[in-house]
Amino acid sequence: MRRILNYFLLGLLLGLILSWAIGPAAIRWWYAPPQAAGGFTCEGPVSWAVSRLMYMQLGMAACGAIFGLLIGIAFRRSYPKSQ
Numbered sequence: 001m002r003r004i005l006n007y008f009l010l011g012l013l014l015g016l017i018l019s020w021a022i023g024p025a026a027i028r029w030w031y032a033p034p035q036a037a038g039g040f041t042c043e044g045p046v047s048w049a050v051s052r053l054m055y056m057q058l059g060m061a062a063c064g065a066i067f068g069l070l071i072g073i074a075f076r077r078s079y080p081k082s083q
Contacts, residue, residue: 020057024050 024047031046 020054024054 027050028043028047032041032043
């Protein structure tokens with residue numbers, strides 16, 4: 001069961017990294033008009049929003065990692081020293 005959980009978490013991490021790396025370009029491509037639409041395009045606002053989202057995700061991941069580290073340190077098991 002532990003091995004399955006490790007593979008699950010590894011896949012989750014890989015998916016998050018790929019979505020962070022490839023996602024913004026894919027979203028920008030999706031919202032870019034194929035031809036000039038009479039001066040109206042939402043590519044600029046979408047690019048701005050996606051970049052802000054990426055920074056928010058990175059910040060929240062760092063905060064979560066620090067919080068998890070602090071919780072792990074606070075609740076770690078102390079093993080008796082062998083004599």
